[in-house]
Amino acid sequence: MASVPIMDLKPGVKLVKSVYTPLGSLLFHKEKVLLPRDLEILQAFLVENVEVGHVGEKITQSKDKNSSNEPLAQDQPPFNRTSFFVEEYDKLFNLIKSAYPSILAVGIPIYEIRNQLESLIQYIKDYSVISFLPRLLNDHDYMYHNAILCSLSSYKLAEWSGLPKKDWMQVAFAGLFHDIGNVRVDPSILLKPERLTMDEIKEMREHTKMGHQLLKSVAGINEGVRLAALQHHEKVDGTGYPLGIDSNKIHMYSKIVGVVDIFHAMTLNKAYRKGQSPYLVLEQILSESFGKLDPRLVQTFIKKVTEFNNGVMVRLSNDKIGEIVFSNHNEPTRPMVSVANDIVNLGQQRNLYIVEIIKKDN
Structure with a gap:
């Protein structure tokens, strides 16, 4: 030595x-x-x-x-997914996609969904919140992918936040079913590319109450799951909807789902707009969530999803491609990137930012 x-x-x-x-x-x-x-x-x-x-x-x-x-x-790069995880994800996706259109008529096939979700959770160590992209990615399938990704990310955030292990699976259900009320919303509103009218916004916001109602008689889930469907758009300062309640009355499951839902809503492709860079979205969540989202959950989420990303290839806003070589825990969204043998410190070069994670083939 x-x-x-x-x-x-x-x-x-x-x-x-x-x-x-x-x-x-x-x-x-x-x-x-x-x-x-x-x-x-x-x-x-x-x-x-x-x-x-x-x-x-x-x-x-x-x-x-x-x-x-x-x-x-x-x-292990975060995008080094095993084929088992991907296969189980696709199975849950197909199950959710086939079940949703008939939920109003025959209800939620909770036992089939539970079994498949548990099969997927077995491989959750192979899931990276910041870099995983589904194989069956179609703009019009946003609702199903958002549900599954929110389920997985909620499970992880529950674990990272120190919730008892008995809650993790229930929080996963909360993420999976948080937008279930959208099955009662007119698809023309859900997929509308233009700005919604006030009446359409009012109808869209009803999905929270509708989701809570749909989950009332579902077995195997607790009240926190039902409240997450109702409260995931509530804000800790009382400015959210549908009830306008503040932090003291918002269930912890709802707070967790509220954070991950914003992340996936902004990073996933929709029929009318392309998803944004995960790193850029994390910066926006950090800067715009003050007084809106639980600050401890936001900090934990950002810290954890940006850990162990050394070796990840990214595209910068100047269109140059580089490799993350160091993440500063004080500014986790602005790592150091090696570009053509030069070290670019995004913490110092504020005009640059990561616009894309370059996915490697499995």
Whole structure:
């Protein structure tokens, strides 16, 4: 073990002690093998010395990910989805899409949906909130994809927020059924590309009450799920709808679904507009949610979905493509990006932002 000045480092050495920025943010984990771009990052953060072992020894890269020197969460890009997760997602999508048109006549097939949702949740570790895109993506299928994605993201946010494990599946149901009342809304309003009239807005907002009513007699879900359908558009300052209640009266499930619903509503393609960049949406949620959404949930959501994204390829607003190499926990939506051997610090270059995550093939 030796403390080596940054200028004397060579690629291929292994850290024996974690490295932090001068402000205390974790830069590299212990046992990371330093690559050429990592040396540039250390210099960019003005780190002077690091503790390394086996200086100068080349490290043979293993094809077995489990033998990597990096922590597993760092090794696996968020978009590295297993085929099992994708298959179970598609099954739930097809089930929801086939069931929704007949819900008013025959009710919700809750047992079939529960079984398939549980099958999907088994593989939730393979789901990345910020980068997953469904295979069967069609503009007119927005309602079904939004339901499933809100279900998965609500499950994760419930876990991240410290809710008891017994609540996680119920929160997933809350995300899945939060917009169920839309089956009673005129499709011409749901898919209308122009601005809605006041009467159409009034009808659209009725989906919250309709959803609560539809879920009243459904077995296997708790009152929090029903309240999420009713309250997911309520705001903590009392300016939401349909009841205009404030934070003290909004159920925790509703607050969770309220956060993830905004994220997926803005990032998914709709029939009348293209989805926005996940990173840009997170910035908007952070800046515009003050007094509207639960601040603790917003901060937790943004922190968690931007973690472990090193290695993710992105397109910047100047149309250049680069790789995320470091995420600052103080500004998680503005990571450092390696572009053509240059390090672009989005925290400093405020005129640039991430407009797209470049999805890799499985």
